[in-house]
Amino acid sequence: MTLDSGAPPSTTNSNNNSNSNNPRRTSLRLPSKSFSRASSGAPLAETGIPTVKAATVRARHRDSIISNGSTGSGGSGGAAGARPQRSRTLELPPLNVQTGGGGHSPYGGDGIGRWNASSTSVHTTSSANRSPLPSPVLTSRPDTEKLRQNREERHARAAEVRRQLGRTPEEAAAEHAHFFRQMINEWRESAQRRLMERVARGTIGATDPSALGIGAGDGETLAEENQRIKVYVRTRPMNAREMAANQFELITVGQRPTPTHPYAKLFLHEPKMRLDTFDQRKRMSMATQTFRFDDAFDSVSTNEDVYLKAVEPLVQAMQHPGARVTLFAYGQTGSGKTHTMFGSDGMRTAPSHPATGHGHGHAHARGHAHPAGPAPTSPTPQVAGVHEMVLRDLFELTRHMAEHIHLVPYLCFFEIHRNRIHDLLQSRARCTLRSDRHGRSRIFGLQEVALDSPEMALDLIRQGNSNRTVGTTGLNAAASRSHAVVQVILCEELGRMTDGRRKRRVYAKMSLVDLAGSERAAEAKDASTKERVEGGGINRSLLALKECIRALSRLSAVKIPPPSKDATSSGGDPTAATATAAAGDALGQPSDDATLAAPPHSPALSTISVATTSTMAGLSSTGQANGPTAPGTPQLGHVPFRASQLTLVLKDSLISPEAHTAVIACVTPSSGSVEHTSNTLRYARRVKTIRVRRKRRARRRMVRRMVRQLNADNEEELIEMEVEVEVGSVANESIAGDSLAGEHQRTASTSTHSDEPAAPEPEIDWLQLARTTLLPGDDIIAAGGGGVLFQEYIDADEDLLVRPEAPTADPALNFTLSCHRWALNHQAQAHDASYRLWQAARFGRVHEDVYLQQLEHLLRERVAIVDALAAVVERRRRERAAPVDDDANDVLAYGIICPAAAAAASASIE
Numbered sequence: 001m002t003l004d005s006g007a008p009p010s011t012t013n014s015n016n017n018s019n020s021n022n023p024r025r026t027s028l029r030l031p032s033k034s035f036s037r038a039s040s041g042a043p044l045a046e047t048g049i050p051t052v053k054a055a056t057v058r059a060r061h062r063d064s065i066i067s068n069g070s071t072g073s074g075g076s077g078g079a080a081g082a083r084p085q086r087s088r089t090l091e092l093p094p095l096n097v098q099t100g101g102g103g104h105s106p107y108g109g110d111g112i113g114r115w116n117a118s119s120t121s122v123h124t125t126s127s128a129n130r131s132p133l134p135s136p137v138l139t140s141r142p143d144t145e146k147l148r149q150n151r152e153e154r155h156a157r158a159a160e161v162r163r164q165l166g167r168t169p170e171e172a173a174a175e176h177a178h179f180f181r182q183m184i185n186e187w188r189e190s191a192q193r194r195l196m197e198r199v200a201r202g203t204i205g206a207t208d209p210s211a212l213g214i215g216a217g218d219g220e221t222l223a224e225e226n227q228r229i230k231v232y233v234r235t236r237p238m239n240a241r242e243m244a245a246n247q248f249e250l251i252t253v254g255q256r257p258t259p260t261h262p263y264a265k266l267f268l269h270e271p272k273m274r275l276d277t278f279d280q281r282k283r284m285s286m287a288t289q290t291f292r293f294d295d296a297f298d299s300v301s302t303n304e305d306v307y308l309k310a311v312e313p314l315v316q317a318m319q320h321p322g323a324r325v326t327l328f329a330y331g332q333t334g335s336g337k338t339h340t341m342f343g344s345d346g347m348r349t350a351p352s353h354p355a356t357g358h359g360h361g362h363a364h365a366r367g368h369a370h371p372a373g374p375a376p377t378s379p380t381p382q383v384a385g386v387h388e389m390v391l392r393d394l395f396e397l398t399r400h401m402a403e404h405i406h407l408v409p410y411l412c413f414f415e416i417h418r419n420r421i422h423d424l425l426q427s428r429a430r431c432t433l434r435s436d437r438h439g440r441s442r443i444f445g446l447q448e449v450a451l452d453s454p455e456m457a458l459d460l461i462r463q464g465n466s467n468r469t470v471g472t473t474g475l476n477a478a479a480s481r482s483h484a485v486v487q488v489i490l491c492e493e494l495g496r497m498t499d500g501r502r503k504r505r506v507y508a509k510m511s512l513v514d515l516a517g518s519e520r521a522a523e524a525k526d527a528s529t530k531e532r533v534e535g536g537g538i539n540r541s542l543l544a545l546k547e548c549i550r551a552l553s554r555l556s557a558v559k560i561p562p563p564s565k566d567a568t569s570s571g572g573d574p575t576a577a578t579a580t581a582a583a584g585d586a587l588g589q590p591s592d593d594a595t596l597a598a599p600p601h602s603p604a605l606s607t608i609s610v611a612t613t614s615t616m617a618g619l620s621s622t623g624q625a626n627g628p629t630a631p632g633t634p635q636l637g638h639v640p641f642r643a644s645q646l647t648l649v650l651k652d653s654l655i656s657p658e659a660h661t662a663v664i665a666c667v668t669p670s671s672g673s674v675e676h677t678s679n680t681l682r683y684a685r686r687v688k689t690i691r692v693r694r695k696r697r698a699r700r701r702m703v704r705r706m707v708r709q710l711n712a713d714n715e716e717e718l719i720e721m722e723v724e725v726e727v728g729s730v731a732n733e734s735i736a737g738d739s740l741a742g743e744h745q746r747t748a749s750t751s752t753h754s755d756e757p758a759a760p761e762p763e764i765d766w767l768q769l770a771r772t773t774l775l776p777g778d779d780i781i782a783a784g785g786g787g788v789l790f791q792e793y794i795d796a797d798e799d800l801l802v803r804p805e806a807p808t809a810d811p812a813l814n815f816t817l818s819c820h821r822w823a824l825n826h827q828a829q830a831h832d833a834s835y836r837l838w839q840a841a842r843f844g845r846v847h848e849d850v851y852l853q854q855l856e857h858l859l860r861e862r863v864a865i866v867d868a869l870a871a872v873v874e875r876r877r878r879e880r881a882a883p884v885d886d887d888a889n890d891v892l893a894y895g896i897i898c899p900a901a902a903a904a905a906s907a908s909i910e
Ligand SMILES: Nc1ncnc2c1ncn2[C@@H]1O[C@H](COP(=O)(O)OP(=O)(O)OP(=O)(O)O)[C@@H](O)[C@H]1O
Pocket: 235, 236, 237, 239, 331, 332, 333, 334, 335, 336, 337, 338, 339, 340, 344, 473, 476, 478, 479, 480, 481, 515, 516, 517, 518, 666
């Protein structure tokens, strides 16, 4: 039955089979509809509304409270075959409408201020035949009504404003974008200005050009650097679609790494819109988050820039025996992972010749233009990706190393899609992942192709990419829906075995992983079930990867003990050699592998690898693979490799003692993807923050200690100063020009500290003070940031005072000036504290009473300082008119501000 049929619409809808997919839906009925239904007076029993049991006792209890015993509207009829109904429908009463019919309400049918059973009943099918209960919920109705009225008024007002302004919603959005853009630009300018001021002051050097990015030289030092895991961020340029949608860039890349600050800073500006409950107006503001990474690449960086900084060191690491290098490209869908890894065409064009063929002898070229390869399908020059650059450089490397060792590169290319491994070089043939007896993961059925040239490798990759699973997302027409792993393995050829198989040993291995784009469930609303499952799988494996890398990062702090002497000397022992070689690594295809002698380069290395592997895999405690853990072996804890196929496949590479891992987090700069970008940046930061945090915690403890100490000192000083100011202001007239003033003041001070009643507090007009106090407003905060405000504040205070002349030879005047400076510093501190307090209060972290109390305290402090300073200046003027003994005067001047120092100075004079 449908709404049109005159049956109770909400109930019908909630019981309608078409809605049964959403069993817990609670809908809010519009008053007009309720009214029409109530007027129609159709009894629920006639509507065919099914009756079902509540899913849980708890739900039933809740329902019974809400339902208020509206049994008449609960209905008891049930359509045969209807699905059990668990949804509840909350109907609001029509405003000022005298409803008819029903009459089941315990409150009668006036419908004003109370629930009316006939038209506004809250009913569930599980509430049938329940006796009426008085409900506390009923009392909340006027509030709900008020809220609704408020909302409607607000919407009407907003529509009216829009109408008056003659703006469409799109125009309003464009205006907002313009405003945010302006805020971001102002933030950048202000940051740059602060930086230049610091350069001018000499706080940071202007000689190092790379230090002149925003935020450079802030005195921070990177906590102990984790060399094994590097995290980079890359921002892609805005695309045409984003610009057309009036989106704007939210990312500012700050300083780049320098020798003194070996990290890059990246700022994410998050636009915020909030409704001010005070005047019901929208407030726009901008929050800026700061991130630190090993390096950050802005939107004009090229693939070559990324390669040179982030990837080339990994290629260099491949010359070390046992090297296990892993590079991940991580990020939201459409953020530029494939562009970075495979180049601008994603290497999706068909190979220029069969995969087994040989290359064309392409020139080694990195950079924008793809000099050779298959004929480009578009006239625009192709941009080479990391894969191409890596392959060319690896071949170069093997050529250089040929004098010492003959290495042959092998390539395999597979994807992990829905937790299954497919060989992309064998038309997506399914492969299986198994653990060998050493606890290492091995992929069975994966083809590895010996490479003759980089071009051959590139053609293989193109061929593989044509088999890759792609889909279409809202952000990318050709979105990768799988993790693509290209592995390049440098093998040492050791001839052939008797059965003809090649004898080889893995020298080093590199895994280049183009991860599938992360996506948010909210964005997959329109996706099919299959796509949702796919998306869920992708997110799960990304989470597992993050947890593994984080765990490894944490564990990298644990020192792996040097191998025992027995293990180290086992290089010549054939049995031990077999074990170590097997533990070192082997190629995925067992048929091609030979069990080899231990690598002459690193017997110890392989032994450690065994221990580490087994411990990581959780085998050491059981001793399945290598027997019980040797005494002294560190308990490395649990690393959740088994959480996904991706982490299992890469396990050996990640835990190797010669592991080098890098993550390139790709982000979209546009405002439309701010949540994604924030998530990606936080993901990337968490990958590496474990060790940094420990340092941070120590630093925070230290700062807290210092602040406590300072507060204790300040409090003492402040109490003394306030007392002095009160006494000083009373005694000022009489002591001015008096050579005994110092003595006088000391007496006054002493007497105040004795049992004499304290002088009355000066009358402060708080309201006036609050009006004149420069508490920062939203606009100032958004535009300037702390530093600018700070300066404005000091400037304003200076205007309150007589502006001091430049330092002279007059020591008394200099003394006054130093007092002035002292006071300003305290002023600055007071302002700084009030600013932070205010910020905290804005975000609801401080209770209003506490905030006001603190503010009052700060304002008092401010008044005290200003008064003291005014007194000093006034007195100084009079003294200059009638000079007095300088030394005594100094004591006097300083005494008002800092009694302790005055006492010491007086003692020295005496
Ligand atoms: N640095 C860049 N410069 C120019 N264009 C870029 C850049 N990065 C990405 N793009 C463009 O953005 C679009 C999406 O990029 P890409 O396919 O690499 O995203 P992705 O992160 O791999 O997405 P998915 O995870 O969905 O596969 C492409 O058209 C690509 O050409």
